Amino acid sequence: MTQLTARELDIQIGERSLCRGLDLVLAPGQCWAVLGGNGSGKTTLLHTLAGLLPHHTGAIQLDNLPIDTLPRRSIAQQLGLLLQESHDPFPTTVLETALSGRHPHLGRWQHEGEEDLDFAREALASVDLGEMEERMVQTLSGGERRRLAIATLLTQNPQLLLLDEPLNHLDLHHQQRLLSQLRRLAAGGKTVVMVLHDPNQAQRYCDQALLLYGDGEWESGTCEALLTVERLSRLYKHPMRMLQQGEERLFIPGE
Amino acid sequence: MKTIPLLILLILLAALALLLALMVGSVTVSPTELPAILSGESEGVAREIVLQLRLPRALAAFAVGGLLALAGVQMQVLLGNPLADPYVLGISGGAAVGALLALLTGGALLAVNGAALGGALGSMLLVFGLAHGRGAWSPTRLLLTGVVVASGWGAVISFLLAVAPQHNLPGMLFWLMGDLSHADQALPALIILALGLLLSLPQARNLNLLARGELQAGVLGVSVGPLRLQLYLLASLLTAAAVTIGGSIGFVGLVVPHMLRLLVGSDHRLLLPASVLSGGILLLLADTLARTVIAPQQLPVGVLTALVGVPLFLYLLQRGYRQ
Numbered sequence: 001m002t003q004l005t006a007r008e009l010d011i012q013i014g015e016r017s018l019c020r021g022l023d024l025v026l027a028p029g030q031c032w033a034v035l036g037g038n039g040s041g042k043t044t045l046l047h048t049l050a051g052l053l054p055h056h057t058g059a060i061q062l063d064n065l066p067i068d069t070l071p072r073r074s075i076a077q078q079l080g081l082l083l084q085e086s087h088d089p090f091p092t093t094v095l096e097t098a099l100s101g102r103h104p105h106l107g108r109w110q111h112e113g114e115e116d117l118d119f120a121r122e123a124l125a126s127v128d129l130g131e132m133e134e135r136m137v138q139t140l141s142g143g144e145r146r147r148l149a150i151a152t153l154l155t156q157n158p159q160l161l162l163l164d165e166p167l168n169h170l171d172l173h174h175q176q177r178l179l180s181q182l183r184r185l186a187a188g189g190k191t192v193v194m195v196l197h198d199p200n201q202a203q204r205y206c207d208q209a210l211l212l213y214g215d216g217e218w219e220s221g222t223c224e225a226l227l228t229v230e231r232l233s234r235l236y237k238h239p240m241r242m243l244q245q246g247e248e249r250l251f252i253p254g255e
Numbered sequence: 256m257k258t259i260p261l262l263i264l265l266i267l268l269a270a271l272a273l274l275l276a277l278m279v280g281s282v283t284v285s286p287t288e289l290p291a292i293l294s295g296e297s298e299g300v301a302r303e304i305v306l307q308l309r310l311p312r313a314l315a316a317f318a319v320g321g322l323l324a325l326a327g328v329q330m331q332v333l334l335g336n337p338l339a340d341p342y343v344l345g346i347s348g349g350a351a352v353g354a355l356l357a358l359l360t361g362g363a364l365l366a367v368n369g370a371a372l373g374g375a376l377g378s379m380l381l382v383f384g385l386a387h388g389r390g391a392w393s394p395t396r397l398l399l400t401g402v403v404v405a406s407g408w409g410a411v412i413s414f415l416l417a418v419a420p421q422h423n424l425p426g427m428l429f430w431l432m433g434d435l436s437h438a439d440q441a442l443p444a445l446i447i448l449a450l451g452l453l454l455s456l457p458q459a460r461n462l463n464l465l466a467r468g469e470l471q472a473g474v475l476g477v478s479v480g481p482l483r484l485q486l487y488l489l490a491s492l493l494t495a496a497a498v499t500i501g502g503s504i505g506f507v508g509l510v511v512p513h514m515l516r517l518l519v520g521s522d523h524r525l526l527l528p529a530s531v532l533s534g535g536i537l538l539l540l541a542d543t544l545a546r547t548v549i550a551p552q553q554l555p556v557g558v559l560t561a562l563v564g565v566p567l568f569l570y571l572l573q574r575g576y577r578q
Binding site: 071075077080081086088089090091096097100106108109 | 337
């Protein structure tokens, strides 16, 4: 099964070192939450793991092969990334956009077939866009566009799913729906890594967590062990409190 | 699959536009005479005019229109900007400075064409070098570099026009507005057009993704760097070829890709060949009008492309995107 590993990886923006000596093994069946304040390097980390940004130290391997030696196409067959923003300057339909997820699986001259259409339609239905196939993307609301980007990732159907703030613009219902869906994908053997901003959602839906403190320090482990009032207060540079409700712990920000 | 019927329709329209261009002009050839002339059964002035003058010019017009529309599609994707056209990065400006200098010094047609080509390629390398200089190449940086270089050329053009002797001005202005009256060699342009299309078609699906941003394209498996470079070089060379033959004919490269996006959507597998055909048809019709509306005087074809294209485009824009 496909596994993504990072060893001794440094994440830098300009001269600033956001994360030093990162060791990470992203294995099938795991669901990861990446937590950290604004500008702590979460997006840069995801882009680097996806091979979109060069890394100057350390190693990233996809199935034991260095990711910077793999062609983009074969990376895209195994690894998908939901970007924080999507751009659609030219008129396209919802279905066409979702179908673009099949790109890495199609030969140069191959057209999308029935099977690809099935992938796209199923993905659109799963994010509640099944009725909007023929709509122009430009006419969608922010939340609908976000769900379309997610449907494109699901149509791509990679083994590894990296998601940069997947809940952006989503209403409460679609947030919970997406988180459950991602957890089911992980339970089915995919690897899911998502940047989240709510430690409660992280501990409810993810089993592993990566905390990026933004000053070079990082910690990883199970959500249960890692998510504590002390760590979260340091992570967000804001005092946190914990409420115990039966089995469930709830973290809430203090004054 | 709506691709094939649409392309067949466009090919038929192109053939009709070509026949029209062969028939009308100072000597009108009726549809019944045309087969005899083309097959070589009839002799005389009409045959000379149709085969020696009208046919090469019509084919050149078609090729230039196709080149501009194809380069327009590519520039818009490269820059991620629907307002981009083949001239936005200063290629036509460089060509114009070259051509005007040659016209000023009394150069022959060949010298003017050579100078235009030299100017276009020089400008292309200049923008490429500057945009690549230091730091990352981003579409915005490329666009800004190109726009600024184009303004520079604009100033040089104004200067040349200001200091040019009276008797040189009409020729210079005609060149600037785009003029096909000296386009008597169609074959090189048609070959370049065919090569350009053949080289872009394999990238059609990659262009669909690049249109949605370099990151998104990279995520879905496109090797963005090489594709960007190919697009830049190809679009620039196609534009250079077009302006060398026809001067800076406006409007075709901006509006044909847009009209088609409004009508048939943004799938480049259809958009690339359809743009070539539609651009060719538009310029062929415009050129036929340019040499007939106030005959015997000829209008610069650039005036006609805008006069035909503006209302057509505004109508389509009003009508909205395809449903």
